[in-house]
Amino acid sequence: MKKLNLLMILFAAIFFASCSGDDSVDRSDVTVDISGLERLDSGAEYQAWLVTNTNLVSLGRFTDVNFPKTFQALTGQVNDAEGFVLSIEPGNDPSSEISQSIILSGDFVGNAATVDVTDTFGSYTTASGQFVLQTPTDDVATNENSGLYWYVPSTGQPGLKLPTLPSGWKYEGWVTLQGASGDVNVSTGKFTNVNNADEFATFSSSINDGPDFPGEDFVNISLLSQLYGITTAPNLLGRRAFITIEPSPDNDETKPFVLRPLTGTITEEAGSAVTNKMQINTASFPVGRVTKD
Incomplete structure (x- = not known):
């Protein structure tokens, strides 16, 4: 009789433990399918989140950009989720809190959410850019095509019209130069205003101050040679200039981030009464769809 009771108790313990385990692993799938992202370097990671009421539920981190990806969360959390957020987290970040660098987000309508950059950055439909070539930081008159500044000299007004960025992001200017091993993207500096x-003014001369606008003189030949194998002041005519939106902190200071709202080809040389114009490039922004399965 005692043996039977012990067996019954053991069976009951296993049964209830099994039931309890089923409750704790009652999970549902969340499928994320995004196009337009680039792989992160320097240890940085993307992190996917569900927005439930005022809470955030982490779905996990990843670095590769092979989609679709399927994550799991507790079924109750998935059912209650009102939105989805994708953030960029610094490398070796021990914090369980979300960073300020949110790149994509969207609200669920039924079991699906379209996610894009709109909630984070606003609209770029009225963004614009224009710039001139000049090298005001040195006293050399023969290299004016080697510098670029985003302003309009005739009016003294800024050449960029861009939305104000939230915390966790900065704008950065770039020019594609001819390096020793082919084309290389070289920064003109980060800015928020x-x-x-x-x-940044590392490639400029220290003889004179530059304009109070974003831009750069590429006249520090010693540094250009050391970094890119460029041994003479580069002629920017025919080259490409563009603006990026960079996470802050930046996971890779040497490469432009995937968000490039404005781009343009340099066609007007220094001294021209016509500024170089840029085009809106938001069609390249990442976008995706998230579904509760």
Whole structure:
């Protein structure tokens, strides 16, 4: 009799443990399908989140951009989710909190959500850009095609019209130059205000101050040679200039990020009364669809 009771108790313990385990792993799938992202380097990771009421539920991190991806969360959390967010998290980040660098988001309508950059960055439909070639930081008159600044000299007004970025992001200017091993994208500096100089002047001369607008003189030949094998002041005519939106902190200071709202080809040389114009490039922004399965 005692043996039978012990067997019954053991069976009951296994049964209830099994039931309890089923409850704890009652999970549902969330499928994420995004186009237009680039792989992150330097240890940085994308992190997917569900927005449930005012809470965030992490679905997991990833670096590769092979989609679709399927994540799992507790069924109750999936059912209650009102939205989806994708963030960029710094490398070796031990924090369980979301960073300020949110790149994609969207609300669920039924079991599906379209996710894009609109909630984070707003609309770029009225964005515009124009710039001139000049090298005001040195006293050399023969290299004016080697510098670029985003402003309009005739009016003294900024050449960029861009939405104000939220915390966790900065704009950055770039020019594609001919390096020793082919084309290379070289930064003109990061900025958050189009009415002020950017954070970078490493390739400029220190003889004179530059305009109080984003831009750069590419006249520091020693550094250009060291980094890119460029041994003479580059002529920017015919080259490409563009603006990116960069996560802050930046996971890779040497490469432009995938978000490139404005781009243009340099066709007007220094001294021209016509500024170089840029085109809106938001069709390249990442976009995706998230479904509760």
